[in-house]
Amino acid sequence: xxxxxxxxxxxxxxxxxxxxxxxxxxxxxxxxxxxxxxxxxxxxxxxxxxxxxxxxxxxxxxxxxxxxxxxxxxxxxxxxxxxxxxxxxxxxxxxxxxxxxxxxxxxxxxxxxxxxxxxxxxxxxxxxxxxxxxxxxxxxxxxxxxxxxxxx
Numbered sequence: 001x002x003x004x005x006x007x008x009x010x011x012x013x014x015x016x017x018x019x020x021x022x023x024x025x026x027x028x029x030x031x032x033x034x035x036x037x038x039x040x041x042x043x044x045x046x047x048x049x050x051x052x053x054x055x056x057x058x059x060x061x062x063x064x065x066x067x068x069x070x071x072x073x074x075x076x077x078x079x080x081x082x083x084x085x086x087x088x089x090x091x092x093x094x095x096x097x098x099x100x101x102x103x104x105x106x107x108x109x110x111x112x113x114x115x116x117x118x119x120x121x122x123x124x125x126x127x128x129x130x131x132x133x134x135x136x137x138x139x140x141x142x143x144x145x146x147x148x149x150x151x152x
Contacts, residue, residue, distance in 0.1 A: 035084050035097070037081070038081075038137065039081035039097075043073075043076070043077030043081060048074075049070075057070055090144060091145065094141045095145075097137075105131060
């Protein structure tokens, strides 16, 4: 049997890693836990009234009273965090998480002056960057959801 020299070189220089399935399983658990950490932290800040985004949230949904809505959102986020870390009902949890995070993009619609510098959608403000990074959290949630076992 003849082995191609490039295959030998790639094998020789590839770092030794634990088995792929073990690494894959551990990385998915770490992804769920890191999402849980983000949600418990942000949620706790909302519950305690220490969040710096209360005014932003209140202006984004002005038809809701922020005195109850922001803490309620915090409770929801802490519940998502607990379920993510515990691995409970992940299909529902990820669906709720993605819906919640998609809702944050309302800032771009309801407050473009806060999200964009000089009205330019290519120039995000600090608030705009804070909201836009949620695309990464959404994608992470989708990765978790796509790795769940299929239903019978």
